[in-house]
Amino acid sequence: MAAYRRPGTLAEALALLAAAPTEQGAPLLLAGGTDIYPARAAAAAWLRDAPRPVLDLSGIAGMGAIEDTGGHHRIGAGVTWAMLRDQPLPPWFTALRDAARQVGGMQVQARGTLLGNLCNASPAADGVPPLLALDAEVELASLRGTRRLPLGDFLLGYRRTALAPDEIATAVLVPKPEGSARSGFLKLGARAYLVISIVMVAGVVEAAAGRIIRARLAVGACSAVAQRLPTLEAALAGLPLADAAAMVETAHLATLSPIDDMRATAEYRRHATLVLLRRLLAGLAAPEALAA
Amino acid sequence: MSAPPLTLTVNGTPRAVVAPPETRLSAVLRDGLGLTGTKTGCDAGDCGACTVLLRGAPVCACLVPLAQAAGGAVLTVEGLAAMPLGAALQAAFLHHGAAQCGICTPGMLLAAMALLEATPRPDEAAAMEALGGVLCRCTGYRKILEAVCDAHRFLGTPPVPASGAVGARLPRIDGPAKLTGAALYGADAAPADALWLRPIRSPHAHARFRLGDCAPLLARHPGLHRVLTAADVPGRNGFGIYPDIKDQPVFCDGVVRYRGDCVAALVGERAAVEAVRAEELPLEWEVLPPLSDPEAALAAAPLHPRWPDNVLTTGRVVSGDATAALAGSAHLAEGAWQTGFVEHAYIEPEAGWAQRVGTRIEVFATTQAPYMDLEEVAGVLGIPHDAVRIIPSACGGGFGGKLDVSVQPMLAIAAWLLRRPVRAAWSRAESMASSTKRHPSRITARAGCDAAGRLTGFAFEGIFDTGAYASWGPTVAGRVPVHAMGPYRVPSVATRARAVFTHQPPSGAFRGFGVPQAAIAQEALWDQLADAVGLDRLEFRALNALRAGDTTATGQVLTQSVGLVACLDALRPRWQALRAEAAARNTRGGPRRHGVGIACMWYGIGNTGMSNPSTMRVTLGPEGLVFHNGAVDIGQGSTTVLLQIVAEALGLRTEDFTLVLGDTDLTADAGKTSASRQTFVSGRAAQEAGAALRQAILLRANAGEDAHLRLEGSRLFVDGRELALDGVLEGIGRFDPPTVPLDADGQGIPYATYGFAAQVAALSVDTELGTVRLERIVAAHDVGRAINPTLVEGQIHGGIAQGIGLALMEEYLPGRTENLHDYLIPTTGDVPEIECILVEDPEALGPYGAKGIGEPALVPTAPAIFSAIRDATGVTITQAPALPHRVLAAIAEASR
Numbered sequence A: 001m002a003a004y005r006r007p008g009t010l011a012e013a014l015a016l017l018a019a020a021p022t023e024q025g026a027p028l029l030l031a032g033g034t035d036i037y038p039a040r041a042a043a044a045a046w047l048r049d050a051p052r053p054v055l056d057l058s059g060i061a062g063m064g065a066i067e068d069t070g071g072h073h074r075i076g077a078g079v080t081w082a083m084l085r086d087q088p089l090p091p092w093f094t095a096l097r098d099a100a101r102q103v104g105g106m107q108v109q110a111r112g113t114l115l116g117n118l119c120n121a122s123p124a125a126d127g128v129p130p131l132l133a134l135d136a137e138v139e140l141a142s143l144r145g146t147r148r149l150p151l152g153d154f155l156l157g158y159r160r161t162a163l164a165p166d167e168i169a170t171a172v173l174v175p176k177p178e179g180s181a182r183s184g185f186l187k188l189g190a191r192a193y194l195v196i197s198i199v200m201v202a203g204v205v206e207a208a209a210g211r212i213i214r215a216r217l218a219v220g221a222c223s224a225v226a227q228r229l230p231t232l233e234a235a236l237a238g239l240p241l242a243d244a245a246a247m248v249e250t251a252h253l254a255t256l257s258p259i260d261d262m263r264a265t266a267e268y269r270r271h272a273t274l275v276l277l278r279r280l281l282a283g284l285a286a287p288e289a290l291a292a
Numbered sequence B: 001m002s003a004p005p006l007t008l009t010v011n012g013t014p015r016a017v018v019a020p021p022e023t024r025l026s027a028v029l030r031d032g033l034g035l036t037g038t039k040t041g042c043d044a045g046d047c048g049a050c051t052v053l054l055r056g057a058p059v060c061a062c063l064v065p066l067a068q069a070a071g072g073a074v075l076t077v078e079g080l081a082a083m084p085l086g087a088a089l090q091a092a093f094l095h096h097g098a099a100q101c102g103i104c105t106p107g108m109l110l111a112a113m114a115l116l117e118a119t120p121r122p123d124e125a126a127a128m129e130a131l132g133g134v135l136c137r138c139t140g141y142r143k144i145l146e147a148v149c150d151a152h153r154f155l156g157t158p159p160v161p162a163s164g165a166v167g168a169r170l171p172r173i174d175g176p177a178k179l180t181g182a183a184l185y186g187a188d189a190a191p192a193d194a195l196w197l198r199p200i201r202s203p204h205a206h207a208r209f210r211l212g213d214c215a216p217l218l219a220r221h222p223g224l225h226r227v228l229t230a231a232d233v234p235g236r237n238g239f240g241i242y243p244d245i246k247d248q249p250v251f252c253d254g255v256v257r258y259r260g261d262c263v264a265a266l267v268g269e270r271a272a273v274e275a276v277r278a279e280e281l282p283l284e285w286e287v288l289p290p291l292s293d294p295e296a297a298l299a300a301a302p303l304h305p306r307w308p309d310n311v312l313t314t315g316r317v318v319s320g321d322a323t324a325a326l327a328g329s330a331h332l333a334e335g336a337w338q339t340g341f342v343e344h345a346y347i348e349p350e351a352g353w354a355q356r357v358g359t360r361i362e363v364f365a366t367t368q369a370p371y372m373d374l375e376e377v378a379g380v381l382g383i384p385h386d387a388v389r390i391i392p393s394a395c396g397g398g399f400g401g402k403l404d405v406s407v408q409p410m411l412a413i414a415a416w417l418l419r420r421p422v423r424a425a426w427s428r429a430e431s432m433a434s435s436t437k438r439h440p441s442r443i444t445a446r447a448g449c450d451a452a453g454r455l456t457g458f459a460f461e462g463i464f465d466t467g468a469y470a471s472w473g474p475t476v477a478g479r480v481p482v483h484a485m486g487p488y489r490v491p492s493v494a495t496r497a498r499a500v501f502t503h504q505p506p507s508g509a510f511r512g513f514g515v516p517q518a519a520i521a522q523e524a525l526w527d528q529l530a531d532a533v534g535l536d537r538l539e540f541r542a543l544n545a546l547r548a549g550d551t552t553a554t555g556q557v558l559t560q561s562v563g564l565v566a567c568l569d570a571l572r573p574r575w576q577a578l579r580a581e582a583a584a585r586n587t588r589g590g591p592r593r594h595g596v597g598i599a600c601m602w603y604g605i606g607n608t609g610m611s612n613p614s615t616m617r618v619t620l621g622p623e624g625l626v627f628h629n630g631a632v633d634i635g636q637g638s639t640t641v642l643l644q645i646v647a648e649a650l651g652l653r654t655e656d657f658t659l660v661l662g663d664t665d666l667t668a669d670a671g672k673t674s675a676s677r678q679t680f681v682s683g684r685a686a687q688e689a690g691a692a693l694r695q696a697i698l699l700r701a702n703a704g705e706d707a708h709l710r711l712e713g714s715r716l717f718v719d720g721r722e723l724a725l726d727g728v729l730e731g732i733g734r735f736d737p738p739t740v741p742l743d744a745d746g747q748g749i750p751y752a753t754y755g756f757a758a759q760v761a762a763l764s765v766d767t768e769l770g771t772v773r774l775e776r777i778v779a780a781h782d783v784g785r786a787i788n789p790t791l792v793e794g795q796i797h798g799g800i801a802q803g804i805g806l807a808l809m810e811e812y813l814p815g816r817t818e819n820l821h822d823y824l825i826p827t828t829g830d831v832p833e834i835e836c837i838l839v840e841d842p843e844a845l846g847p848y849g850a851k852g853i854g855e856p857a858l859v860p861t862a863p864a865i866f867s868a869i870r871d872a873t874g875v876t877i878t879q880a881p882a883l884p885h886r887v888l889a890a891i892a893e894a895s896r
Ligand SMILES: Cc1cc2nc3c(=O)[nH]c(=O)nc-3n(C[C@@H](O)[C@@H](O)[C@H](O)COP(=O)(O)OP(=O)(O)OC[C@H]3O[C@@H](n4cnc5c(N)ncnc54)[C@H](O)[C@@H]3O)c2cc1C
Pocket: A028, A029, A030, A031, A032, A033, A034, A035, A036, A037, A038, A057, A077, A102, A103, A104, A105, A108, A111, A112, A113, A114, A115, A116, A117, A118, A119, A120, A124, A125, A126, A127, A163, A167, A168, A169, A170, A194, A195, A196, A197, B044, B045, B046
């Protein structure tokens, strides 16, 4: 049996991590286990499950809160989808809350953490587009100190992140938008619940007097890492919010690189992204329409 | 180093657990604490069967490390009955028939508890969302949602005793055990000292392999007792459904023919077999190109020398001259269709255990066919049939997939050779990779009608990918040509179906045996023809529907119990209303288009042109009144239905009986639970058994035909007078539905009776995204007689849910959708409101007029959905499942 440690403080966790080997036998960081346990089951079925020491982060005190720190909201590593779903948060979190509501079922929402979702770095991770659209940063701690990386820099590729072997992701920091902001999230899947996204889009729009000051849009499951759409965002700035949906064109999606897989074709993903973006923007212009 | 015990408070009682801290909570509960009411179907969070409440919140116990649960309170199914709300919920489930096979039930109950504790009177939307994380493959969810929303009514109310008469909604007899977690499924019962068996399976679809010396492996893992291979099989290293086709090896001998084929098995202490890793195995592979296309396989080198052209079986039906009839038709329609592998996805993976008892072997396992298991086990061990005992476990779903053996031969071989009890439980991935599937199909079909819309001719050619081994391939190839024209009068017919070998998973039996695939083609043609003639699509079907007195394409005259027209008559008002509603909604414009579709089906009950008897026995003696029933209840309800029948025939109450179920040492052969045959065939046998015992009693009591019987304990009263019972009185009933084998042109009497049905589906299609939203399904089924309407509705709901999966989302791709994460089956939110209309056109041969319902429920659903998509968008779906990208591509193609 490999070692299993469940420290009660971050300092202790970081010390254990610093002392651990980094290559072979590096400990597996465990949060809610909703990615880790399924992966182990899949590996075990083909006799490929390799026991690894586990560093369980769930006992670390003080990580389970969403705090308003003035300029930011700080979402700790212990925060689950259920908390994001149920706690009152300002309107720019609507996208993240809608994503939380649609992750797995109640059981997965009760256990899975947002940070785990980011660190797992799946192209279809539903937490990523809402946070990219919010310009969120990931806070990483090690005995060497604490650093912050924009989420887009933290996610390096398909299941790859910038997390160093001695680091733990401790929080997501979400800067507050200027003035009023609305946000939304649309997820497309082939069934009602428990479904991995074929495509999902998230957006945060800051507007005044019906005109867009800043629109931030992100698309997931259409590239190894979810992406913002800077050309489209630039094109939308200054426009009436009511006209935004009609602005979206295929050319704005040129940076996406969707693939064919069992869930859909690349061509379909591109097309669906266009449709979802238009609907998202139309919905943000008339929020009551977004639900339909 | 053993870890110090951790404490959990389970159902209010503190329990100390000694297990590694990363152990899944589900394993702790089941293996450590013996609380096997918590089920595991995937170990991956996908099925929700393992749902428990941890610190009040619903969690998948399979995803929770023991260390994180420690110190917390856990509520499992075993703790519900002691809580007023829990007991009310269980009572509501029982009343509504919300548990069928019962394997999802504990998870459903716990997920519902979490909801009800916060919201005692939830609405349907809230219940749907709360249960969205638990999959059920049997019920179609509707009755579960009803039960959850209704649970508050059962608080503190003592249950009303239900009538067990034929036609009454008797709650299922096996219900209470399923609702409390007491029922024992394949993985729930094995002696503590049992060894574990773990198969080694091929990751390649086609390869040669060499297994080298296993001695170093055994030495490295002291708890590993044995590596079993082809050389160890004491008898015949082959199994298969047909007595003359035992082509699937228990352990492959040098060649594997599909991903999942078994090459060897590890047997030993659990920890030891689980510690072995793939790279440690002395296996050398020579990977060979696989055949994955059945059409290409027709011209390729044979998989099995016995079938040089890779054609396992060809089935055909020829009546009249279809070519000439089509040539002379006023209207013609034609098309080509394709469907993929569909996985049974029963929530209970294959599991069981075996032990050697002297010169006999006993196997306890999840199964649909104990007597077939008995023959296979005897065959692989090379021992006589009477040296084998099969004890079916509670069966957590089958749908055809547990008609083939899985764990049974391997466990028997291991227990036989090692003389120790041996158990196994497949993982989800292993279950999906190794088990049989619905046959993928490639179909081309043509049909014609006259100017008035009367069908003239029908031609059908189907290639069915039967995979690596025969399994039920011959049955599918035989059944499809008989059913392919559907329940219609078609004067000239030429249908052919071929089952073709490929290096794919073996295709076997799956609810409908190929008929659901064929129905997709047939019903699409009717829509085309109806449109061409200018007839309403329902009226086109009504015009052509089979009626009593008609002759089928196999030359069989249907004299009675042909209720299709009655089904269509019942649907007509709904059809018209739904069509009007869709039209009204479409006038509003927008990307969402509404449509309504219809499809019919017929289904021959029992084996095709072959004997398939059942024997039932009932005894009255010192042990009381005992019903010996060998039919396996896989959730469809035969235990309850057969009891209602035998009780009615005997004239005693259902609660007077003690049941002896399905153990091959104790019950007679009732045949397999398949082909929708248990109510019809075993039901008739039960009726005769009950009547025979009644005769024996009446004779002894010298009483008249209509004498009243009453049982008090073991005292029998006839017309109020006690009848002394010295010995045991017995009633035996046997029924074998009369059929005539089909000749080379498919002429004969393939089935003694047929179920008929028509379903209407209303839906909308998002024409910009290709997504389909089901709004309502109305299902009219001629079941002959509904012995228990709740159970019949349950079968219809469940069949429809599987039809929805076939139509819209299910596609098994070996190696790619090998889990319930990527292989999508409908969830609570995917099954719309369903209205069931039960038509009862009694079958003279059936018990109290009953026929079957298990498979008929699924057949028309996918065609009705495709018909509705066509109605909404004008496009014909030619490939199932109609995933959003396929629907959208079809819409784009049509507008080009
Ligand atoms: C049935 C089911 C349905 C699902 N549906 C969806 C869905 O619809 N959309 C979706 O996006 N996801 C879905 N998921 C996955 C989702 O549950 C996870 O991504 C979850 O959010 C991961 O969090 P966790 O706490 O469970 O992580 P874990 O499984 O504990 O860890 C995940 C990964 O992150 C690492 N990690 C975790 N925390 C940290 C940390 N603080 N610092 C550094 N590394 C860390 C781990 O080492 C591991 O590599 C589903 C999962 C299941 C089982």
